[in-house]
Amino acid sequence: MRPELGGGARQPQPLHPGRPAPSDAHAVLTGVTRVFGSVVHALGPVDLELRRGEFFSIVGPSGCGKSTLLDVLAGLSAPSDGTITFEGKRVNGTVPDGVGVVFQEDASFPWLTVRDNIGFGLKRAGFRGAEAAERVRHAIDFMGLNDFADAYPSQLSGGMRQRVCIARTLVMRPRLVLLDEPFGALDQQTRLLMGDELLRLWRASGATVLLITHALDEAAMLSDRIGVMSSRPGRFIEIVETGWSRDRTSAIAADPAFGAITTRLWDTLRGESMKAMASQRRNGA
Structure with missing residues (x-):
């Protein structure tokens, strides 16, 4: 019988060996x-x-x-x-x-370029100048969006728009x-x-x-x-x-x-x- 959590029940064991999980x-x-x-x-x-x-x-x-x-x-x-x-x-x-959150819905701003979409949260948080620009540049490069940095969401596929949304979250370094x-x-x-x-x-x-x-x-x-x-x-x-x-x-x-x-x-x-x-x-x- 499969064990359940709660009431002191034993947690299920790994299906095959793997790396030990951190304890904290x-x-x-x-x-x-x-x-x-x-x-x-x-x-x-x-x-x-x-x-x-x-x-x-x-x-x-x-x-x-x-x-x-x-x-x-x-x-x-x-x-x-x-x-x-x-x-x-x-x-x-x-x-x-x-803490950073990414939802299912396309949350990119259609009037902003990829670069400005990714930097939107940084700007609201008060990041300016070289640090903000470098964070955005790194996120664009890491997400493989270099060729689309100045494109608008309407010019991107659904997968690429979701990359933009994820990058906008991760650029905040949650x-x-x-x-x-x-x-x-x-x-x-x-x-x-x-x-x-x-x-x-x-x-x-x-x-x-x-x-x-x-x-x-x-x-x-x-x-x-x-x-x-x-x-x-x-x-x-x-x-x-x-x-x-x-x-x-x-x-x-x-x-x-x-x-x-x-x-x-x-x-x-x-x-x-x-x-x-x-x-x-x-x-x-």
């Missing part, structure tokens, strides 16, 4: 819940420790509270109950310094990067290529990354650990350690363990969906 917690959620009004219990209680420098993904049924969890962790909304800390400091409805389905609107091939780019950025920056995704293969490829959430109110019912090395790429999709991980995730989600459907039938009877 970078962000911690303890007993976090989110209730909208007095009716919709969207999230929790949730307990989670994000390890410094890890890549953590979250999968779960639609409407289970994945994006709600990201919002409260980012400080975009306050939890109804429980505590959140980032680098030891309380997070409660205010975005802390050192220590915790939160990604809410950033590749959801892209085709499968582009998503795989963007996944490789994201892994390269993660290794280069040393940041802790949390990714929300519906794609099990994306979670399996990118992550050190994957949290599987229940139906609403969302809570973690399993956390899977992938055991991948830090220098992984999309080539790991050919590893037999990759299929084992995606199967394990699907089995957990399928079981959760069947339980939710059975509950709905009982309540409707």
Whole structure:
């Protein structure tokens, strides 16, 4: 029987050996819940420790509270109950310094060039002159956008516009990067290529990354650990350690363990969906 988190249960073991995970917690959620009004219990209680420098993904049924969890962790909304800390400091409805967020929607400004889009956050934060220019130049080069620095978003593909949005976040040098389905609107091939780019950025920056995704293969490829959430109110019912090395790429999709991980995730989600459907039938009877 698959172990579950909570109540002193044992965490699942890695499917194959990998690098040891760092032990220090970078962000911690303890007993976090989110209730909208007095009716919709969207999230929790949730307990989670994000390890410094890890890549953590979250999968779960639609409407289970994945994006709600990201919002409260980012400080975009306050939890109804429980505590959140980032680098030891309380997070409660205010975005802390050192946290960057990338959403699924194209958030580039159509009236600004790629260069000005990437530098927008720096300008608002008061960065000027040589330092700002060098940060933007480095981001443009690192993201492979040199030939499009003076282009406008309408002249770019969807994948390239998302690179601009990611670069605009990373140029601020966040220590915790939160990604809410950033590749959801892209085709499968582009998503795989963007996944490789994201892994390269993660290794280069040393940041802790949390990714929300519906794609099990994306979670399996990118992550050190994957949290599987229940139906609403969302809570973690399993956390899977992938055991991948830090220098992984999309080539790991050919590893037999990759299929084992995606199967394990699907089995957990399928079981959760069947339980939710059975509950709905009982309540409707």
